[in-house]
Amino acid sequence: MYKFYFLISLCFSSHLWATQYQSPNDFVNEAFSGTPPAPQSLWVTPALKESVANILQHKSGFMRTRYWQADNKTVWILKEIGKTQLITVGIIIQDNKIQSIKVLDFKESRGWEVKHSFFTDQFKSITMNPDLSLSQRIDGISGATLSVHALTKTAKLALFFNQHINQ
């Protein structure tokens, strides 16, 4: 019987904490002041796969990602697992620097502190070094280590993809 309760509590726990703060469409609309360009797609080709796996520290679970580009601005919607659930993150890059990063959807039961601006503001104006590291150190949040890692990885990935499409 306890197994039944365990499974039920697991099912409910993930739904209880699942929160969408903003829909990806609304994020993109806001980024382009209501007139977003048509989405484009970037294929994770075998040449990109290794770098993507290095950044994510695991094999990428997708083969294509979409982005929106106008002038020197690109917007990315990326997903990465925190501990067991996907965190959806919206990233705006202006002139190869992160303009803003926002948690759009958070399903983990812990680590939601990463949605706050005191944490996400650290990413502002960050660029990517040639060794695929970020130009500035990101301070962690105790108790939210995996979510911090997930956000840092999506930021790196967005900068890497941005660099790739602008080459």
Place this chain on the structure above:
Amino acid sequence: MTHFSREFSKLLYKGHRHIGFAISLILILLSLTGIALNHTSELQLDQRFIKSPFILDWYGITRSKSPKSYAIQSHWLSQLEDTLYLDHKAILETKEPLIGAISSANFIVAALPNTLLLLTPEGELIESVSKANIEKIAQQKNVIFIQSQQQVYSSHDQLLSWQKAEYLPKAWSLQSPLPPMMTKELKQRSRERILDYERLILDIHSGRFFGTWGVYLMDVSAILLIFLAITGVWFWLRHSIKRMNKRNR
């Protein structure tokens, strides 16, 4: 030393030896399962599943539910519990129910109420596209249609962009019964994806694997271990004191 305390010491020593021997197997079991549980991630215990029919029967894990399936060209896309299968192959885990599927020579699209999964013909995920309140999906030539909140949208570029549909598709993707042989195999495969090694080892560690009496046995073993630790320290102290006294004489 009085006669009583000598007899008591003898009894304790005898008890220490016998109890130590009796619970040695349980102690080894606890240690081994404890070490394994300490390295769950490295050993991927939560990602490896028990396939033994005996253990699955012991847990009462059966499969009576039938998969939900959609015929896509010469293949089947099915969902049983939280797993999506392309024919017999488990391809993805999702908590959302499968509500339709379409395919072309280059890709497959699985529709869930809030997500469209774009897959390769081999079932590898190309992209997971968020889309709210999807009710059904269809395909006509190279155009993909979805119905969301009574409105039909079409995509001409493999799910990249959506427009309000100018015409309606002739047929929507409908659920079809999976052939009995495939149903049987999927049920068996699904049964083998429920109990992971971490759960089993945790249950052995706590004694729950052996039912209520197993838990009591582990409780008694824990109390006896405390007894062993206390008597062990006591014997050691007594022995040290005796040795010191002898040296001082």
